[in-house]
Amino acid sequence: MQKISIYLHFPFCLKKCNYCDFVSYPCLGDVADLSDYYIRELELYSKFVGRRLVSSIYFGGGTPSLMSPEIIEKIIEKIYSNFDVAGDVEITLEVNPKTVNEAKLRGFFTAGVNRLSIGIQSFDDDELSFLGRVHSADDAYNCLNMARKYFDNISCDFIYALPNQMFEKWCANLEKIKTLDVKHLSLYELIIEPKTPLFNMVKSGKILPVNERLAGKMFEYTNKTLRHIFPQYEISNYGKVGFESRHNLNYWNGGDYLGIGVSASGRICLDGKFFITENPVSVDGWKKNIDLGALAVRPLSRKKRAEEFLIMGLRKNKGIDFGEFKQNSHCDFFDVVNEDKVNILVGQKYLLLSKRGIRTSVRGRSVLDAILREIVK
Numbered sequence: 470m471q472k473i474s475i476y477l478h479f480p481f482c483l484k485k486c487n488y489c490d491f492v493s494y495p496c497l498g499d500v501a502d503l504s505d506y507y508i509r510e511l512e513l514y515s516k517f518v519g520r521r522l523v524s525s526i527y528f529g530g531g532t533p534s535l536m537s538p539e540i541i542e543k544i545i546e547k548i549y550s551n552f553d554v555a556g557d558v559e560i561t562l563e564v565n566p567k568t569v570n571e572a573k574l575r576g577f578f579t580a581g582v583n584r585l586s587i588g589i590q591s592f593d594d595d596e597l598s599f600l601g602r603v604h605s606a607d608d609a610y611n612c613l614n615m616a617r618k619y620f621d622n623i624s625c626d627f628i629y630a631l632p633n634q635m636f637e638k639w640c641a642n643l644e645k646i647k648t649l650d651v652k653h654l655s656l657y658e659l660i661i662e663p664k665t666p667l668f669n670m671v672k673s674g675k676i677l678p679v680n681e682r683l684a685g686k687m688f689e690y691t692n693k694t695l696r697h698i699f700p701q702y703e704i705s706n707y708g709k710v711g712f713e714s715r716h717n718l719n720y721w722n723g724g725d726y727l728g729i730g731v732s733a734s735g736r737i738c739l740d741g742k743f744f745i746t747e748n749p750v751s752v753d754g755w756k757k758n759i760d761l762g763a764l765a766v767r768p769l770s771r772k773k774r775a776e777e778f779l780i781m782g783l784r785k786n787k788g789i790d791f792g793e794f795k796q797n798s799h800c801d802f803f804d805v806v807n808e809d810k811v812n813i814l815v816g817q818k819y820l821l822l823s824k825r826g827i828r829t830s831v832r833g834r835s836v837l838d839a840i841l842r843e844i845v846k
Contacts, residue, residue, distance in 0.1 A: 472555070473521040473737075474719045475548060477507060478730035479533035480752060483567065487601035487670075488628070490662035492732035492750050493531040503730075504540045508547045509759050510729050515551035517764060518727070518737055523552045525559040525716035528582075534564040538576025545581040559715040561586055561624075566612035567604040574612075578619040585616050586624045586655070592645045593638065596631060601666070617650060622712060624653035629691070630684040631659050632667070632676040639687050647698055652712035656691055657705050658684055685835045692831070704784045704834055721785050723778040723797035731755045736769070736777075741799070743769040775800040780841055788821075788828020802827070806844045814840060 481496035526548060528541065541562065548554060561584040562577055569577075577585075589609040591597050597605060604612075616623055627646060629639045646654065661667050661678055670676045679687075692701050699707035703721060706714065719726060728735035728746055732755075735746040746766050749755045758765060775798035782789035794802045803811075811827070814820045819833035819840055833840055 471521055471738075472524040472719075472724065473518065473552075474525040474527070474716050474724065474726040475511075475523055475552075476527045476529060476716075476726055476728050476730075476733055476735070477533070477544065478728065478733040478748075479503070479528060479530040479536060480731040481535060482530065482532045483535070483565070483603050484601065487599070487666040488659060488661065489601075490665050491531070494752070496532070496535055500536065501540060504536075504543055506756055506759050507544050507729055511544075511547050511551055511727075513759070513762060513764055514727050514729070517766070518725075518739065520551075520553055521725070523548060523554045523558060525719060526561070527716045528562045530563055532565045532568055533562055534568045534573075534577075538573060538580045541577060541582065542580035559584055559622075561714070561716055563588060564612065564616075565604060566608040569612060569615070571615045571618070574615050575619055583620070584622040584624065585620050586626065587612060587616065588626045590626060590628045592642055596634070596638075596642075599631065600628065613649070613651070621652070623651040624655060624708075624714065625649060625651055626655045626657070628657050628659050629687050630679040632661075632671070632678050634679060636683060636686060636690075640690065643691060643694055647695055653706070653708040653714060654695070654699050655706050658688065688835050689831075702786050704837060718785075721781045722793075723774075723781065736774075737766075743771065743774045745769040771799050772805060774798045775805045776845055779805060779845065783827075783829055783837060783841065786828065786834075788826055790826040792825070794826075805846055807846055810844045814843065 480493050481500060482493045483496060485493055485495070526545065545560065560582050562582045563586045565588055587609070590600055590602055592606045592609065594605050613623070627642065629642070661671055667676070671678055695701065695707050699709060701707050702713050703717070706717065708714065725737050726735050727737070728748060731748060731752050732750045733748050737744045737746065744766050746764065748765050749758060775794070778794060778798045779789065779802070782794065789802065791802050811820060811822070814833070815822045818830055819836065821828050821830050829837060829840065
């Protein structure tokens with residue numbers, strides 16, 4: 470049976486962070502009524518895709534830990550009743566340290582969550598304040614201590630290359646990070662996105678972004694520091710063996726997934742045809758679609774599917790297997806890239822090419838976005 474992942478987007482936060490361009494809104498009241506819409510959307514998709522085998526479930530946001538354990542349990546139960554679920558299914562919940570206590574974490578565990586992704590971002594309170602986070606470093610440590618009582622599989626998110634961040638400051642953060650008793654890390658270079666407070670601060674000259682050379686130095690030092698503790702397996706992700714994120718690997722491997730909730734997107738293959746799903750970005754628009762029994766599904770061309778598989782596949786350290794590429798996109802790899810540009814980058818040792826596949830070198834990973842701009846037709 471073909472596997473599928475399910476992503477559920479919770480679109481509310483206590484406060485929107487200064488760097489965030491995800492679709493999220495202030496949490497102003499009761500969000501319990503969302504659960505009924507999640508359930509109805511799951512029912513609609515189960516009729517569309519059939520009774521597929523669910524290998525991972527991911528509650529993202531926003532801040533899904535604002536939901537009650539009872540709501541989480543209700544949604545998980547609906548997934549079990551509408552789909553076949555793998556016995557070793559990975560069920561992840563994103564957590565903001567300020568939104569949980571021990572009772573709530575215990576409730577999430579009892580509800581069926583077996584993996585936490587804790588958004589810490591920094592152990593420096595000044596940096597947390599600059600980023601607009603609502604928690605402190607102490608809050609993060611307290612959350613970790615409580616979470617370890619119930620969860621064996623914990624991931625933590627951090628951000629580096631902040632404006633005005635000195636190399637030594639990130640190194641100090643990294644010394645604390647590498648001692649954490651967790652199984653997985655996501656370490657993201659800060660991207661200053663348009664329409665965010667940070668972008669406006671840069672535009673007005675109040676802050677200067679970190680230069681690319683320093684960001685690259687931070688990236689390389691991070692990999693060197695963590696390689697024997699948390700091996701890197703994707704541009705921004707590091708995991709102990711056997712604890713790589715199954716859900717995200719499904720994205721990077723070109724697998725099928727459902728996007729449930731406001732602004733959520735999905736990719737589905739049915740009878741050899743590719744489809745993209747994109748939900749409305751407003752809560753009212755999303756609810757209206759579900760009230761009408763409508764799914765936001767449209768065809769995805771083979772070329773576009775192949776380009777997405779290329780972009781996602783090169784993020785992985787092991788890169789792209791040409792056989793898997795053709796199987797997943799119904800295109801040959803060199804049909805969607807500029808072969809001359811690829812050969813130049815191979816000669817410069819940014820890309821490593823074999824008969825079976827292609828991957829980025831250590832050098833290439835730090836400039837992947839530039840590589841993709843060069844090679845995609």
